[in-house]
Amino acid sequence: MLFDRKGLFGVNVFVVPMMMILSVAVWIKMMMAGDLCRPDIAASDYSLKAMLSPFSYAAFNLAMAQAVLVPVAREAASERAVRRGAMLGGGILTGLLLLNHIVLLSFPQKDGYDIPMAEVVRAFFAMLYWLYVVVIYGEIFTSVIGGLFGLARQARIWVPISGKGIGVLLVLVFVAVSPFRYGELLSFLYPLFGYMSLMLLWLLWRRKLPR
Template sequence: MRKWSEAFQVASVYVGTIVGAGFATGREIVEFFTRFGFYGTAAIFLAGVLFIVLGSKIMLVAIDIRAKSFEQLNEYLFGRRLALVMNIFLMLMLTGVCAVMLSGAEALFTEQLRLPQRTGLVFTVILTLIVMAAGVKGLFAVNTFVVPMMVVFNFLVMLLVMNTGSRVFAPVVSSGWEEGGKAVLSAFSYAAFNLALAQAVLVPMAAEIKDRSAVKRGGVIGGLLLTVILSSSHISLGTLSDPASFDIPMAVIVEGTAGTLYFLYLLIIYGEIFTSVIGNLYGLERQIRSYLPIHSLWIYICLLSVVYVISLVKYGTLLEILYPLFGYISIGFLFLLLIKPDKAR
């Protein structure tokens, strides 16, 4: 029973790390999947398989080689010289994604709650420092609470949308093979981007748990949950004629089909943003502490100061530029992870 409990905690942190502002608001799903219409559905299942297989593998390899940070995993995958380049790139990615999360929180507070500018940024920064003071226990606690709510809510919204009789997926412009090929590439890009980022959390977490069966189950459960959330959100977003025209397209759907649940949805969006912020910062802090033996609190303050400045750029602009760029560069990480043998084997 204890192993299943640990597996669920692992799955919750895995899902919570990957699901952030872009995912929760629907913008990320539109960018990588929904714009391909029906082909995006097949791409989601491909991405789901990659999440199940490779999410588990990251944690198992981390246990086998006794890696405590993503730097050690990258040395195993790339060799010492290339690992240095990958580690710098990954730290920049984590910082950039944290900025997108904070910018998403700002958009949520100003656009949906009509609160003054910077309210969302300041509130999230303060709450992050409070939770991260508890370390990995705070990470587990927040994700174990938010992730089940997120899964149930996304599925409920999908059912409500389908019950309205709205047409799902507008016709795609390109020919079938062309659009299908783009969707497949997008699935690999999406999985590569998210797995490259997730290793910052999955590696130190696996090192603390050290139980192969628990992390393997957690990887499978986490990958399945991600597939369910992606699929349900994708189907809901497919009912909009132009989902890319909204900064928070999922909010438009919820407000139109389930108005009574609207504020609950905003709370869940914020929870998803917050889990991603604390997960990425946890990974960055673990890496920086291996170079600089200073107190974690000061590392978090410095990181949040940098992220705060970057997040002042408009949320939609940050997401459109950074996410696809990071995704294509991360495909090299995905390829090496696929071909690298499991050391234990």
């Protein structure tokens, strides 16, 4: 909020590479141990909610990304650079998501934890456990910053308040919901906002771009 785009990019430049390095390291370790996707792992939930969850999860993250990507893209000098950056970033994050998914499928003790990947890191790299937890919270922190950045930019159009004032109001809202457990918030808010995001993406897909 205080440093605008430079602050947003500066935080992500540190956190995202650390997340990538640790995730790839865990995947390599499990692959070397021969524990990836064991044949005794079977799906236990065939409900409609389970079938829709990957689509709602992806839709929610795409919708959240709009708060950052749209203002940044509008200020970019080259549309070609924006497209290439979106393709590259999307490809890298998709690969990272698949690696984490494979690792979690291969780790039987993941249930019951708010951050299961942290327990995987504890099992294979105990010395890096707290570093990974800090990186995870750094990811959450960057999401908050990105949301604040986008919401503040959008709110300035409708509300005559400075960016700092909007940031303070949004932080107060976050503090109000902070007493709830991380896992409880995710289990309730992710599906709710995920279905709303699916509807948003459908509306965006139907809208014709101006020529």
